[in-house]
Amino acid sequence: MPEQKPIKITETVLRDAHQSLIATRMPTELMLPIVDKMDKVGYHSVECWGGATFDASLRFLKEDPWERLRKLRDGFKNTKLQMLFRGQNILGYRHYADDVVEYFVQKSIANGIDIIRIFDCLNDLRNLECAVKACNKEKGHAQIALSYTLGDAYTLEYWMSVAKQIEEMGADSICIKDMAGLLVPYEAEKLITAMKSATKLPIQLHTHYTSGVASMTYLKAVEAGVDVIDCAMSPFALGTSQPATEVMVETFRGTPYDTGYDQNLLAEIADYFRPYREECLKSGLLDPKVLGVNIKTLMYQVPGGMLSNMVSQLKEQNASDKYDEVLQEIPRVRKDFGEPPLVTPSSQIVGTQAVFNVLMGERYKVATGETKDLLSGKYGKTVKPFNAEVQKKVIGDGEVITCRPADLIPNELAQIEEKMKQWKQQDEDVLSYALFPQVAVDFFKYRQAQQEKVDMTQADTKNGAYPV
Numbered sequence: 001m002p003e004q005k006p007i008k009i010t011e012t013v014l015r016d017a018h019q020s021l022i023a024t025r026m027p028t029e030l031m032l033p034i035v036d037k038m039d040k041v042g043y044h045s046v047e048c049w050g051g052a053t054f055d056a057s058l059r060f061l062k063e064d065p066w067e068r069l070r071k072l073r074d075g076f077k078n079t080k081l082q083m084l085f086r087g088q089n090i091l092g093y094r095h096y097a098d099d100v101v102e103y104f105v106q107k108s109i110a111n112g113i114d115i116i117r118i119f120d121c122l123n124d125l126r127n128l129e130c131a132v133k134a135c136n137k138e139k140g141h142a143q144i145a146l147s148y149t150l151g152d153a154y155t156l157e158y159w160m161s162v163a164k165q166i167e168e169m170g171a172d173s174i175c176i177k178d179m180a181g182l183l184v185p186y187e188a189e190k191l192i193t194a195m196k197s198a199t200k201l202p203i204q205l206h207t208h209y210t211s212g213v214a215s216m217t218y219l220k221a222v223e224a225g226v227d228v229i230d231c232a233m234s235p236f237a238l239g240t241s242q243p244a245t246e247v248m249v250e251t252f253r254g255t256p257y258d259t260g261y262d263q264n265l266l267a268e269i270a271d272y273f274r275p276y277r278e279e280c281l282k283s284g285l286l287d288p289k290v291l292g293v294n295i296k297t298l299m300y301q302v303p304g305g306m307l308s309n310m311v312s313q314l315k316e317q318n319a320s321d322k323y324d325e326v327l328q329e330i331p332r333v334r335k336d337f338g339e340p341p342l343v344t345p346s347s348q349i350v351g352t353q354a355v356f357n358v359l360m361g362e363r364y365k366v367a368t369g370e371t372k373d374l375l376s377g378k379y380g381k382t383v384k385p386f387n388a389e390v391q392k393k394v395i396g397d398g399e400v401i402t403c404r405p406a407d408l409i410p411n412e413l414a415q416i417e418e419k420m421k422q423w424k425q426q427d428e429d430v431l432s433y434a435l436f437p438q439v440a441v442d443f444f445k446y447r448q449a450q451q452e453k454v455d456m457t458q459a460d461t462k463n464g465a466y467p468v
Contacts, residue, residue, distance in 0.1 A: 002193070002196065002224060002225030003225065005256065005257070006252075006256075006257060006259055006260060007222050007227075007228070007229060007248075007252055007257045007259055008043075008044035008228040008259070009043055009044055009228065009229055009231050009245060009248065009249070009259060009261070010043065010044050010045045010047055010082060010204065010206075010228055010229070011038065011043045011045075011047065011231065011232070011233065012047045012231065012232045012241070012242050013232050013233040013236050013245075013273065014026070014031055014046060014048035015049060015053055015083075015084070016051060016084070016206075016232070016242065017232035017237065017241045018236055019052050019056075020208065020239070020240040020241040021239060021240060021241050021280075021291075022280050022285045022286050023052075024055075024060075025056065025060060025061070025280075026276075027061050027063065028057075028068040028072075030276060031072065032072075032075060033272070034269060034272045034273070035072065035075030035076060036075065037268055037269050037272070038269060039077055039078050039079050040078075040262075040265060041079075041261055041262070041266065041269070042259075042261060043079055045079065045081065045082040045114065046076060046079050046081055046082065047084070047230070048069075048083070049065070049068070049069050049072075049082075049083040049084075049108075049113060050084035050085050050091060050108075051083075051091070052091075053068075054435065055091065055439065058439050058440060059436070059439045064432075064447070065432070066107075066428040066432070069081075069108075069111045072112065073111065080114035080115055081113050081115070082113070082116075083108060083115070083116055083117065084117050084119070085104075085108075085117065085131060086119060086120070086121075086344070087119060087120040087127040088127045088130065088131070088405065088406045089345075090104050090435060091435055092435040095127075095379075095405050095406050095409060096406070096409070096412070096434065097410060097411050097412040097413070098406055098409075099411040099412065100412060100413050100416070100431070100434050101134060101406075102130065103413055103430075103431065104431050104434075105131055105134035105135050105138060105140070106138055107428050107431060109140045110138075113140065114140060115140070115141040116142055117143045117145050117177075118131045118132060118143065118144055118145065119145035119146070119147055119175075119177055119343075120380065121147060121341065121343050121344060121347075122340050122346065122379055123147055123162065123341060123383065124380030124382075125144075125166070125169065126381070126404040127380050127406070128169070129169065129404070130406065132169055132170060132171055136170055142170070143171065143173045143175050144166045144171040144175070145176075145177040146159070146162060146166075146174065146175070146176055146177060147343045148177060148178040148179075149180075149182065149301070149339075149340075149341035149342065150182055151334075151339040151383075152384075153383040156194040159191060159194060159195055159198075160197070160198035161198075163199040163201070164198050166199070167199045167200065172201070173202040173203070173227075174195070174199065174201050174203050175203075175204040176191065176192075176195075176203065176206065177206045178206060178207040178208065179206075179341075179343045180210065180301065180343075181211040181214060181303075182298060182301055183205075183213075184213050184217060184298070185213060185216040185217045185219065185220040186220060188205070188217045188220045188224070189220040189221065189223065192205070192224035192226045193224045193225070196224070196225050202227040202228065203225075203226050203227055204227060204230070205218065205221050205226050205228070205229050205230070206230040206242075208240055208241065208242060209237070209238045209239055209240070209241060209242065209243060209293075210239070210240050210294055210303070211293065211295055211298050212293035212294075214243045215243040215248065215251075218231075218243055219251065229243075229248065230242050231244060231245040231248050232244065232245060233269055234246055234247070235270055235277040236277065239290045239292065240290045245266060246266045246267070246270065249266065300327050300330065300331070302330060302342060302347075303342055306347040306351050309348065309351060310351050310355060311323065313351075314355065317359060319358075319359055322359065325358045326354050329354040329357050329358050330350060330354045333350050333353050333357065335387070336386065336387040336390040337350060337371075337374060337375070337386060337387075338382025338384045339383055340382050340383070345370065345379075346374070346379070348370070349368070352368055352371075353368060353371045363390075364390055364393050372394055372395055372398070375390070375391045375394050375395050376398055376401065377401040377402060377405070378401065380404070413430070417430045419437075420433040420437075420440075420441070423440075423448075425447075429444065
C-alpha cells in the first residue's frame with residue numbers, strides 16, 4: 001500500500017482554468033482583489049503565469065505579463081507561484097537559442113516564480129535540459145511534465161524509464177500532463193503505482209474534465225500515492241478545465257488524504273469568481289459548449305481544441321462532410337509521424353496535415369511547412385521512428401537532423417536586444433520582444449501612448465488646469 005498522506009492541490013484558476021474556458025482573457029485587475037484570501041488556503045502552489053497568458057496579456061489585454069507577475073508576487077506572501085514553460089519553445093512557437101531560454105528562466109524566477117513546469121510536445125527530454133539547468137542554477141523548482149498519450153509505444157515500462165531519466169536530469173518533481181483528458185481512473189492507478197516504483201521524485205497529476213472522468217481519475221491516483229493534483233475553483237472548473245477544488249477537498253475530508261483546507265474560505269473565493277463567470281457567459285466569452293462532456297476525446301484521442309480547429313478548417317473549405325474521414329486519418333498521420341503526443345504544436349501539425357490528406361484525395365500530396373520541419377527532426381525525436389516512405393515523399397533527400405535542435409541555433413539574445421532597444425524600458429521587454437516581436441512592439445507603442453497621456457495630464461495640473 002502506498003503511504004497515506006494529505007493530498008496537496010495546485011490551484012489553476014489564475015492560469016489554465018481561464019485559458020481552457022475563456023481563451024486566457026482574465027485581466028490582472030480581476031485577480032488582485034482575491035489574492036489575499038487565496039493566499040490563506042494553504043495550496044501547494046498557485047499556477048498563475050506562462051502557457052498562453054503571456055501572449056494573451058500583450059495581444060488582447062494590453063497588459064505587461066511581467067507586471068502581472070510582480071503584482072501577484074506582492075500579494076501572495078505564503079504561497080508558491082507556478083508557471084508553464086514549453087521547453088526550448090519557452091512560451092512561443094519556435095525553438096530559441098539557449099541564451100534566450102536561460103535569460104527567460106532567470107527573469108521568471110527574479111520576478112517571483114517558484115516552480116517552473118517544463119514540457120516538450122514530443123517528450124524529447126533533450127529539449128528540456130537547458131531550462132532545467134537554468135532553473136536549478138536560479139534555485140527554482142524544476143518540474144518536468146510528460147505529455148500523456150496513448151499508443152503502442154506508451155507502455156508502463158516507457159513511463160517508468162522516462163521517470164528515471166528525469167530524476168537523473170536533476171529535476172525536482174514530475175508532472176503527468178494529461179492535456180486531452182485521456183487518462184481513465186484504473187489506468188491512472190496503474191500508471192502512478194508504476195512511476196512511484198521507478199522514482200523517488202514527487203509526482204503531480206494534471207488533467208482536463210473534457211472526457212468526463214477527471215475527478216474519478218484523481219480519486220484513483222490519490223489512492224495510488226500521487227502527491228499533488230491540479231484543480232480549479234468551481235466557477236471556472238469542469239468542461240475543458242480541471243476538476244473543482246472544493247469538490248476534491250470535500251471528497252478527501254475525514255480520510256488520511258484530507259487537505260485540511262477551509263471550505264468556508266473556498267466558498268468565499270468561489271463567490272468572488274461567480275459574477276465574472278456569469279459575465280463571461282452573457283458576453284459569449286464562455287461558450288456553454290466547452291462545459292459539457294465530449295467522450296469522443298477518448299474514442300479519437302484528440303484534444304478538444306484540436307477538434308474545434310479541425311471543424312473550422314473544414315468549414316472554410318466547404319468540406320464539413322469530410323469530418324469523419326479526417327477523424328479516421330488523424331491516427332494514421334500520427335503513426336506516420338512517430339506517434340507523438342497531441343499537444344501544442346504537434347496537435348496542430350498532425351490535424352492540419354490530416355485535413356490536407358483528405359481534401360487533396362492523395363496522402364501527403366501537399367505537406368505543410370511544419371510537417372516538413374517535424375519530419376526533418378527540427379522539433380526533436382519522436383518515441384517511434386517516422387514512416388520512411390512518408391518522410392521520403394515529403395522531404396525527398398532533404399537533410400534530417402538527429403541532434404538536439406537547439407544545438408544548431410547560435411546565441412541570439414544580443415542581436416534581439418539590438419533590434420528592439422528603442423522600446424526597452426525594463427530588461428524583461430527584450431524577452432517579450434524575443435517571443436512575440438510584432439505583438440510586443442504593438443504593446444510597447446500602446447504603453448508609450450498611455451505614459452504620454454499621463455505626463456500631459458500631470459503637466460496640465462501643474463499649470464493650474466484641471467484634467468477633464
